[in-house]
Amino acid sequence: MKHAQGELLSIDLTNRTVTTEPIDDLLSEFIGGRGLNTRLAYERVPFDADPLGPENRIYFSTGPMQYSTTSYTGRMAATSVSPLTNGMFSSNAGGFLSRNFTGAGYAAVEIRGASDDLLALHVREADEDGDPVVEFEEVPELEQAEVPAVSEYVETEHDLEPEHLACIGPAGENGVRFASIMTSETRAFGRGGLGSVLGAKGVKALTFDGDADAEIELDWPADAGEIHREAATxxxxxxxxxxxxxxxxxxxxxxxxxxxxxxxxxxxxxxxxxxxxxxxxxxxxxxxxxxxxxxxxxxxxxxxxxxxxxxxxxxxxxxxxxxxxxxxxxxxxxxxxxxxxxxxxxxxxxxxxxxxxxxxxxxxxxxxxxxxxxxxxxxxxxxxxxxxxxxxxxxxxxxxxxxxxxFSAHDGRSLNGQGLAFATSNRGADHMYAEFYPYEYPLVSKEDAFEPSGLDGKPPKIVEKENRNAILDSAVICKFSRGVVTDDRLAALLDADYEDLIAAGGRVVEMERSFNNARGFDRDDDTLPYVDQIEGFDEGLSEYYAIRGWNDDGTVPGYDDVVGPAAGTADD
Missing domain, CATH: 1.10.569.10 (Aldehyde Ferredoxin Oxidoreductase Protein, subunit A, domain 2)
Structure with missing residues (x-):
């Protein structure tokens, strides 16, 4: 299975130190992106961490598709404990940052601890001795600066365009629970408040710079070129x-x-x-x-x-x-x-x-x-x-x-499968976690479509879609590739059997659920304001759990024995 390349770069804000470590075993199983981030957070963040406390950590990564030159691959992932949902949360953003991130040479970057001073972190390629190069720049002049002003500062002072930058605006500094991390000025790691995680850590900006055109030794099948041509035409x-x-x-x-x-x-x-x-x-x-x-x-x-x-x-x-x-x-x-x-x-x-x-x-x-x-x-x-x-x-x-x-749009009162998918999503009421709505409008072929009302036959498809999207978020591949990156092409791109990919995606979803179970989430959280308007909702939810092999109370068997490090082990 193809996966991201490189080590984990860990940035300790409290002590202003950096370390690297190999993570090949995790990459080979979880590919990169959301999968890798989730595994790292699952192992390293205390299950009782305050989302806005120094014990929380945030992870950035790309996947193997960022080493290709095909379409739908200009994205990267960020993962942390969300100040909005209080659960493990992954977001991804498009734009141009992902190639500059991979150019710096790391598979993932971890940010932990907290700084008393407002910082910009500048990540560069390792030096000639292989040691990491990270600058901790104090930027008091950027306090409460809006995103365009941060971009202008980085371009003026560091000769880096917005495509190299991830930053927060005033909302992140002020702890708005739905603050985003912005890149290329208008692209957002959105929904879960990860901007406030950076703000609580005292990080205003992150830049990544390296050889974005460096070739990685990965062979791509003809499908990659076909996908690019179809996107163009x-x-x-x-x-x-x-x-x-x-x-x-x-x-x-x-x-x-x-x-x-x-x-x-x-x-x-x-x-x-x-x-x-x-x-x-x-x-x-x-x-x-x-x-x-x-x-x-x-x-x-x-x-x-x-x-x-x-x-x-x-x-x-x-x-x-x-x-x-x-x-x-x-x-x-x-x-x-x-x-x-x-x-x-x-x-x-x-x-x-x-x-x-x-x-x-x-x-x-x-x-x-x-x-x-x-x-x-x-x-x-x-x-x-x-x-x-x-x-x-x-x-x-x-x-x-x-x-x-x-809630996002695609109202579950009319699109009942999307309603159940809102409820089961570990992220909360997000339409892209399972992305079920195209099957009910429908925006897919008649053969693949479902009637919008009722839940008959929908729980198995929701499980498959959640698992598949976890792989897209790990690769990282844009979900707008629907109909172009088919199941067969996805398997060919990642050099794996499709069923193995779906199983790997299921492990990512289950890790998120296990972590959230340890934070108190259960079946009572898998609900909707209009639950009584969806016929068979309770039965559909139980069917979903049964397909995943989870308990009927919405918990993963044994979650309390295997989740995360012991409380209080993270950096102060």
């Missing part, structure tokens, strides 16, 4: 509209959360549709080495807005869920979140909750004001920065979260 609507191409379909299927989840379709959907974002797109956008080019650089000259996106989930959160029917207003909120370093889905939904409490749906000016208040924890933003799960009672709202994470 595809006439997919996503090349013009990105994921917003599904907006009006979702609305017609009553799967578009609206007015803080109180409705499932939006009368103003046409104003925030894929056609509207296409009108604002002014050039092509892509990730490293990818010919699919589905990104959305957009601008509105009249209002001076220039951003990337919004993608469909942002259109839902800052559009229909907030009662906003003008694409430029959604673009403005998207731009603010990128600059301040916040997840657009979580931020948009918590703002929508606030709008409901104030009877202010559709007030785009108020939306922008509240977004800024959240990032700096000012006024009402201080409470909203805690996220919906922790704040909803104060605002008289229903708790629209799973495991503390608010």
């Amino acid at each position: 595809s006439d997919s609507i996503m090349k013009r509209q990105g994921t917003t191409s599904v907006t009006e379909l979702s609305n017609a299927m009553e799967a578009l959360p609206t007015y803080y989840f109180s409705e499932q379709s939006f009368e103003g959907a046409e104003g925030i549709s894929g056609d509207r974002v296409e009108e604002k797109k002014y050039k092509k956008g892509t990730c490293s080495n990818c010919a699919f080019a589905c990104k959305l650089p957009t601008r509105d000259e009249e209002r001076g807005i220039e951003t990337e996106g919004p993608e469909f989930e942002t259109v839902m959160a800052f559009g229909s869920n907030a009662g906003v029917d003008e694409m430029v207003d959604v673009m403005a909120a998207n731009q603010l979140c990128d600059e301040l370093g916040m997840d657009t889905i979580s931020c948009g939904n918590v703002v929508s909750m606030f709008l409901q409490s104030e009877d202010e749906f559709g007030n785009a000016e108020l939306v922008r004001s509240v977004v800024e208040q959240i990032a700096y924890r000012e006024g009402v933003g201080d409470k909203l920065a805690e996220g919906i799960h922790r704040a909803h009672e104060e605002f008289g709202a229903e708790d629209w979260t799973v495991k503390g994470m608010t």
Whole structure:
């Protein structure tokens, strides 16, 4: 099985030291990316770690596909204990950082401990003696700096473009529980609040620099070239509209959360549709080495807005869920979140909750004001920065979260399989963990599709999709490769039997679950605000557990004997 190459670089912030160690045994089993990160965190982070404490650690890595030149491979993974969900959490981001990370020569980077001073960490290739080269730069001048200002500083002071940089904005420094880590200014390690993990550790920025064009001795099958050609020649609507191409379909299927989840379709959907974002797109956008080019650089000259996106989930959160029917207003909120370093889905939904409490749906000016208040924890933003799960009672709202994470679009009240997948996801209410919604709209062939209502036959497919996506996140391969990176091609790329890959993905999912079980998660957390609206939910959930070989209470057998290091063993 192909896997990432290199050692683990461990950066101790408390003592400002660095060490390396071989991890070939872990790489051969867990490939790289999310799989490798999960295994490292599983072994090294105390199961009772405070997500914002020095005992928590964060891991960055790529996989073997970042040594190729094929499409859908410009991504990398980050993993830690989430301040939002309180469980083990992996995120991945696109852009161009992954090739510069691999150019530095490491399979993974671990950041542990904490710094009293705000730091930028600069990771370079090892020196002539093979010793790691990491600079600990104190950057008090970047305190509360927005993401573009951090990029400008790194380019001016270190001659490195944003493609070399991962950083946080004010939201990460201020402990917003859904703060993102940003790269290439507009690409985000989003959803789980990993930006606040870096902020709590005193890390404002990370740069990686090495020979990004260095050849790694891995042989690639002809499938790699075929995938690249198909990406280049595809006439997919996503090349013009990105994921917003599904907006009006979702609305017609009553799967578009609206007015803080109180409705499932939006009368103003046409104003925030894929056609509207296409009108604002002014050039092509892509990730490293990818010919699919589905990104959305957009601008509105009249209002001076220039951003990337919004993608469909942002259109839902800052559009229909907030009662906003003008694409430029959604673009403005998207731009603010990128600059301040916040997840657009979580931020948009918590703002929508606030709008409901104030009877202010559709007030785009108020939306922008509240977004800024959240990032700096000012006024009402201080409470909203805690996220919906922790704040909803104060605002008289229903708790629209799973495991503390608010819902993305593709409403499970209409797409029942996606509803069950929201519930089982170790990440929380995230549509990409199992990515079941394409089977119910459907966006796949008729032969592969499921009826949207009910759960008959769906639990086995959810298990397979969760396992397969764990492998994509380990390789690391973009999930927009659906239909191009087929099962056979995935197996060929990684030089493995497909069933062996699915089994390896299952081990990643089970490690996440075991770790979370030790933190108190069980069946009671695998639920939905609308659980009574999905016929056979309890039976479907039990079937899911049985397929995985887990206990019917949602725990992994023996989890309490095998999870993580003993409490208190991590660095202070």
